[in-house]
Amino acid sequence: MADETFGEVPQSELLYELKGVSYSYLDKFSALNNVDVSIKTGERIALLGANGSGKSTLLLMLAGLIFPSKGGIKFLGRDLTEGIFFRSKVGIVFQNPDIQLFNSNVADEILFGLLQLGLPEKDIRNRLENSLSAMGIKHLRDRHPQYLSIGEKKRVAIASVLAMEPDVFLLDEPTAGLDPRTTRHLIETISTLSEKGRTIITATQDIHIVPEIADRAIILSEDKIVIKDGDMRDILRDKELLERHNLIHSHTHIHEGKSHLHPHEHPDHHHPHE
Numbered sequence: 001m002a003d004e005t006f007g008e009v010p011q012s013e014l015l016y017e018l019k020g021v022s023y024s025y026l027d028k029f030s031a032l033n034n035v036d037v038s039i040k041t042g043e044r045i046a047l048l049g050a051n052g053s054g055k056s057t058l059l060l061m062l063a064g065l066i067f068p069s070k071g072g073i074k075f076l077g078r079d080l081t082e083g084i085f086f087r088s089k090v091g092i093v094f095q096n097p098d099i100q101l102f103n104s105n106v107a108d109e110i111l112f113g114l115l116q117l118g119l120p121e122k123d124i125r126n127r128l129e130n131s132l133s134a135m136g137i138k139h140l141r142d143r144h145p146q147y148l149s150i151g152e153k154k155r156v157a158i159a160s161v162l163a164m165e166p167d168v169f170l171l172d173e174p175t176a177g178l179d180p181r182t183t184r185h186l187i188e189t190i191s192t193l194s195e196k197g198r199t200i201i202t203a204t205q206d207i208h209i210v211p212e213i214a215d216r217a218i219i220l221s222e223d224k225i226v227i228k229d230g231d232m233r234d235i236l237r238d239k240e241l242l243e244r245h246n247l248i249h250s251h252t253h254i255h256e257g258k259s260h261l262h263p264h265e266h267p268d269h270h271h272p273h274e
């Protein structure tokens with residue numbers, strides 16, 4: 001494991017640097033196209049884009065699980081190449097929780113990674129309990145992950161990454177399938193992690209959560225190109241841009257950087273107090 005070679009992740013430094021990165025699955029299915037992106041330590045970034053625009057592919061690359069077909073990626077100034085493994089620095093929650101879960105009960109699922117960190121027993125117990133309660137899954141600790149509901153699986157997958165306390169969190173559609181209360185807990189957890197200086201990169205179709213989890217947004221187009229990279233508020237205000245890239249449909253409206261569904265107009269209906 002090459003974890004040690006990266007040492008501590010310093011604050012406000014260039015964390016990732018991608019230059020001219022392209023990626024194709026099986027050498028024929030294009031998934032990223034000439035992407036230039038730099039990410040600093042402590043940033044909160046939302047990755048936006050239609051289905052198939054390359055969001056998950058980009059997260060897998062940031063996690064060091066796949067490597068550019070063309071171009072280069074650096075992590076803390078060093079080339080990320082196959083064989084470099086930085087599990088305790090970077091944690092990823094996959095879009096599909098089934099890929100993440102392979103132990104026979106929820107507690108073991110969370111302990112699996114933790115036990116490899118060489119922490120004292122007391123810290124391991126604390127991290128286990130804290131991550132179970134952050135995701136509201138204490139009651140599921142003895143259950144088999146495979147036989148949980150989709151939302152429950154997602155909570156377990158997130159808890160297993162939270163427990164590792166990585167410097168960099170890569171979250172792929174973390175709120176998909178979560179109920180409102182769990183979504184709220186997750187947003188609060190992300191805020192707390194960010195205040196502690198962690199870097200948080202979230203791919204999401206849930207435009208409503210973007211103002212709460214990101215300061216910067218990157219939009220990938222259906223051609224797998226970065227077509228916009230900038231201030232989250234500016235991007236959310238650009239309704240035409242969002243519609244063009246299939247991030248909102250015409251009935252969703254954005255006000256003050258917040259998105260909400262515009263109510264249908266009923267011209268004949270009047271409130272009793274009007």
Ligand SMILES: Nc1ncnc2c1ncn2[C@@H]1O[C@H](COP(=O)(O)OP(=O)(O)OP(=O)(O)O)[C@@H](O)[C@H]1O
Pocket residue numbers: 025026029030031049050051052053054055056057058095
């Ligand atoms: N394992 C794979 N084999 C072949 N092609 C793939 C594979 N995974 C993804 N692709 C292709 O790569 C492109 C980018 O896919 P990716 O999963 O990164 O998109 P995404 O933006 O995450 O989409 P979604 O919003 O549906 O999650 C798509 O065209 C997809 O068909």
Ligand SMILES: [Mg+2]
Pocket residue numbers: 055056057095172203
């Ligand atoms: Mg995806």
